[in-house]
Amino acid sequence: MPTPRWIGYAFCLVLLASVVSPQGSEAGQAPPQPAGAAPQPGQPPAAQAPGGRGLMQPSAAMLAAQAATREDRQKMMELLHITQLRPGKNGSNPQAPNYANYDEATANPYPKLPDPLVLKNGKRVTSAKVWWNQRRPEIVEDFDREVYGRVPKVTPKVKWEVVNSTKGTNGDIPTITKTLLGHVDNSSYPAVTVDIQVSLTTPSNATGPVPVVMQFGFAGGFGAGLGAARGAAPGAAQIPGRGAAPTAGTPAPAPAAPAAAAGRGMGFPGAGRGPSGPTWQQQVLAKGWGYATINPGSIQADNGAGLRQGIIGLCNKGQFRKADDWGALRAWAWGASRALDYFETDKSVDARHVALEGHSRYGKATLVAMAYDQRFWTAYVSSSGEGGAKLHRRNWGEIVENVAAASEYHWMAGNFLKYAGPLNWNDLPVDSHELVAMCAPRPVFISGGATNGDGWVDAKGMFLAAAGAGPVYKLLGKKDMGTTEFPPIETPLVDGDVAFRQHSSGHTDAPNWPTFLTFASRYVTASSK
DSSP states (O other), X not given: OOOHHHHHHHTHHHHHHHHHSGGGTTOOOOOOOOTTOOOOTXXXXXXXXXXXXXXXXXXXXXXXXXXXXXXXXXXXXXXXXXXXXXXXXXXXXXXXXXXXXXXXXXXXXXXXXXXTTBOTTSOBOOSHHHIIIIIHHHHHHHIIIIIIOBOOSSOOOEEEEEEEEEEEEETTEEEEEEEEEEEEOOTTOTTOOOEEEEEEEEETTOSSOEEEEEEESOOSSOOTTXXXXXXXOTTOOOOTTTOOOOOTTOOBOXXXXXXXXXXXXXXXXXXXXXXXXXXXXXXHHHTTOEEEEEOGGGTSOSSGGGTTSHHHXXXXXXXXXXXXBOOHHHHHHHHHHHHHHHHTTOTTEEEEEEEEEEETHHHHHHHHHHHHOTTOOEEEEESOOTTTTSOTTOOSSSOHHHHTXXXXXXXXXXXXGGGGTTSOGGGOSOOHHHHHHTTTTSOEEEEEOOHHHHGGGOHHHHHHXXXXXXXXXXXXXXXXXXXXXXXXXXXXXXXXXXXEEEOSSSSOSGXXXXXXXXXXXXXXXXXXX
């Protein structure tokens, strides 16, 4: 079986392949530029070795990781009796025969969505009781079995350790930062070790517990032996436009916080600000709240080669997944819930008001965590795209087949592959508007960027999912967005409990932080301010 020490290091080859051939990746949508021109938003630059000496040469470990990913995906296809999958869309070459669609006229081949308020037996849901007792469990079962996979009924306990606590200042606000490590009990399978990395910062002058916004990203304060770089071990080059995230079980120095992503391709939150102004952390502190960062790679590797490691591998005792076993998105969401367990014991945190934020693939994880764990207060779901808030039935940018490809299939249950092969998108028993509906009645904010720069994630497809969740919010006594018409760019729809805004920048969460924080502030009780 794969050894944990090289999985994260080696996966940069898989990322390199996805940059060079974006049809199976999160590649962008901008057309090629003239020679010598700077890459446009949505077009990742070619991966080069340090010093510009051409493409990186894969090491033996990288090739082994790529082979392990192929083996894992192939075994799942055999389990499902699938011999071939349809290719995904090409996001970077307009001359490619499978170039991604950006024409609204052909974006809706399956306009009829599953009705979140109709039971499997055809009866209409007319009360909150029927929603909670019957319809919502039906939807959860469909997502568990066909889309995101099932979390085991019994998962290992997590023992939290405060590694250190330091005083500091962010901007002009004094803070206390705790570096936390969640040791996952691996007595059932000692070959796999999982330590969840979380950093928690609260204002030191707070007079009581404060709301906290937790972001999927890099957890600071972890040195060698505690963190790991998903695609970059010490001295290894990163894939431009992709970055690196720490990975469970692979020692390496903690990476520096990445710069804000320019355009498309960066799967990790940036500095949370534009050319000037406060960071997202400073904006949170200005409200008297705290912030946290959870390292998803310390929970589960972001690659197929790592599915027999991390929390998934620990629960499966190093074996291959079953068709309805959980993927990385559910695993990352599980880790966020375990961090919330800790927050409920920390007197500095108002655990009734813990929000989640994530961008790109971590926007997907944010929505999944918000939908499945009703303890989370609210969520900022940024540029989550296919596999997140985007409707699966939409033909725009990234599609189901891309997520079923070798670079992304590990996010999902194995059964999801069926909808890129023998079945089609319209065969899915659920769609993403029902994932948003699972968040109800709690407030949720859906965000995306401009088509020129963030078109791959389909802002309109995410808006339509938010709109499609509206009837459930109304049934539960809350407000929908007030419209089903896609608004002009930079128009905030924040008067309801499900909210949306498309900003005019590229693939970044920075521009919508002020809008989200204003939206979330409405839901903080006077005792928490």
